[in-house]
Amino acid sequence: MRAGIVTVVVALLASCTWGTADDAAPATPSASATPEPVAVTPLEAPAPATVVDGDDAAAALATSAALLDAAPVVVLAAAGDVPGTLTAATAAVALGAPALLTGADADVASELARLGARHALVVGDVDPAVLPDDVVAVAVPSGAGADVLSAAVGRPLGEPAPVPAGGEAAAVRALAAPEPAVLVAEGATATASADPAATPGDQEATVLPPTTAVTVPGVLALADGPVPPAAAATLRALGVDVLDVPGGDPRATSAAVQALAGASPEAVVAYGSSFAPADRLVHRVAAARTGAELPGGGQLVFPAVEGQPGKRYVALYGTPGSGALGVLGEQDVPATVARAEQHAAPYRGLTTDTVVPAVEIIATIASAGAEPDGSYSRKRSVEELRPLVEAAGAAGQYVVLDLQPGHQDFVTQAQLYTDLLALPHVGLALDPEWRLAPGQVHLRQIGSVGIDEVNATAAWLAQLTRERALPQKMFVLHQFSLRMISERERLDTSHDELAPLIHVDGQGGQPAKAGTWAALRNAAPPVHWGWKNFYDEDVPMLDPAQTFEVQPVPDLVTYQ
Known part of the structure; x- marks a missing residue:
């Protein structure tokens, strides 16, 4: 199996550890910064099959752990902050960086340390204690407008896109680099400037360093239902495609079998408890990758997927050449x-x-x-x-x-x-x-x-x-x-x-x-x-x- 190579080039900034970005902030590092490009390559490939379950914070953490060995730039928002999660998703896809949610039981601090994060875009009310001391942070408010967010990420973004309640997962999944739409909660007004209350101390404003596009080769995501938004943002940021697999068995339908056969993934990350356990999923994917189907379609003798027909069989019995049996x-x-x-x-x-x-x-x-x-x-x-x-x-x-x-x-x-x-x-x-x-x-x-x-x-x-x-x-x-x-x-x-x-x-x-x-x-x-x-x-x-x-x-x- 090929290693999942992820390369991120950063220009380290000589700046403070917690900053803000607003309409007036520059879209590139200041002239006093000394760029020092660094290429980071992960040491390990993704696991052959990872089953991700749990709330959005847990799913975001598990997605990062499954796909990334290193990420110098990360995006953070608070669990439960829906407008903030939408802002973080837009930024993550623009940057090619993972999105993580703080709070709940997610050990974000340990994940940032494992990833070797050096810069973080902090969205909304995030506890600064999760950040290692050497991480340079740029703060933007939840629901940040296009100008604010574009200044922070240092690149142009798409048009604002209102997201209705309950439509967050689908909206994030539809984001496309390099200029993703700026997602904002429907009915909310995009914030035009940073919230000073969210910025501890009187710190110099800064922006994130430039990053390269990120892809994880050979990996396919499977989903039985919506992918939690922050996890979906990381998948979009890393260029990982998502295949819908209702019922959690990729053998169940002809469409899933042929999609897997065409993609021929070397590893999968699956969202939903129906895919568990992971060792069973490994064998199901291996079968589906062959593309061989049973009569009637798919690879299950008696498929049971809601909205899809099942199968029944009508047979002749006997042995060739003998009518007596x-x-x-x-x-x-x-x-x-x-x-x-x-x-x-x-x-x-x-x-x-x-x-x-x-x-x-x-x-x-x-x-x-x-x-x-x-x-x-x-x-x-x-x-x-x-x-x-x-x-x-x-x-x-x-x-x-x-x-x-x-x-x-x-x-x-x-x-x-x-x-x-x-x-x-x-x-x-x-x-x-x-x-x-x-x-x-x-x-x-x-x-x-x-x-x-x-x-x-x-x-x-x-x-x-x-x-x-x-x-x-x-x-x-x-x-x-x-x-x-x-x-x-x-x-x-x-x-x-x-x-x-x-x-x-x-x-x-x-x-x-x-x-x-x-x-x-x-x-x-x-x-x-x-x-x-x-x-x-x-x-x-x-x-x-x-x-x-x-x-x-x-x-x-x-x-x-």
Whole structure:
């Protein structure tokens, strides 16, 4: 990762430690000052991901700490002083300097010392005790007018811009260097001169030294809601772009994924508690940076962003080349892809969510005999399955690989299909009905699995997804009786990389199916839900409208 290089050139002034600026103050240092340009380069790069939360003062301090190793010039205002914060924001963007707020619990004095600050623009009523003794300060009033502020910062500024109450964050975010608008609270009169009461002692007037433009390369800010104004001012001052990420997950929408892929940031600073913890955000950003999207857009299997459509899936079930195991295998690959779309189409008029066609492919097939490895499970090879997997992906369809492992464990079988699971649009399903205990045989006993094996499989799949920076994966558990998954209440649903779903596989009369649905949902862990329609076994099979009358509405509907 490149270092976040920030260069600020200052001309040190031989002047007092606390001064004023008004309409009569010069816009450049006095002739008696001896300029001595100094270039300052930070030693450390920004952290890969920093989550900023808290009030404006805390956010301003955290932003400075995350992005800057040194800043000879800073801008200060008092926390809670809205007109002063607007003035400070304008000055910070003009100067290319951080904006900090004193008061509350913000340890501004320590931050100024860390930054090596030598000059400060002090806006309004700021306690002088926060300033180190060697800092030269220039004071301006809260709500300073353009002439006053321009004189203090030593450069021209834009026109005054009234800011309505509640619009401060948006106004600051819109500021643009090198001549930002002068923000003033709506209804207030811009102060034309400094307030003598805000200037301790009878000190000589001075102005800030010239500074260069400041940029922090390779950093992108993320925001779930407004960025606190002082923090936003620092971002604008440093040239850091802000990407809006409603809900705090950059994988959630196509717009966010493509923006991150285009920016390819080396580090992010995120505003809002929804982004926490930072280590999780690192992996979410890594996935989004790839630009790979799931069918239906974005990188979440089931996005839940207010104002954005969710997703539901309609799938064919079976294995290629065999109509005996489901409708998926009744036709060749192109016809299967077309048939999946035909099944999904009627559902689109029933929901505002995006309906994604899908195929659930039986990758390992329960067999009556032991097979050469004794597993009672016949493996379809990766190359046998690849044509349908790739054709479905090319058509914008999701793929789920289904495992019927017999006497093998699910983790061992899942690892056989790593090459396919490494594709962005491929998820995994476990079929405990076909997971045999020692001495059991298919169709004589109904299989089952312990929760520890399920959780181990989920952990392996989550790790694969995380290490390869893949979009989230659907993780399906087939179930039609409670005993098929022992201790189901301990299902690990914490993996951010997975979207767990329990797929209810009951067949027969609709009252019986409804009873199975209700029984399995009772005391269930927090998961999504799937429903299966059987062409031959259901009495009768539900049509799409009837299927979506099931409550809650299924997130995945499969046809067998």
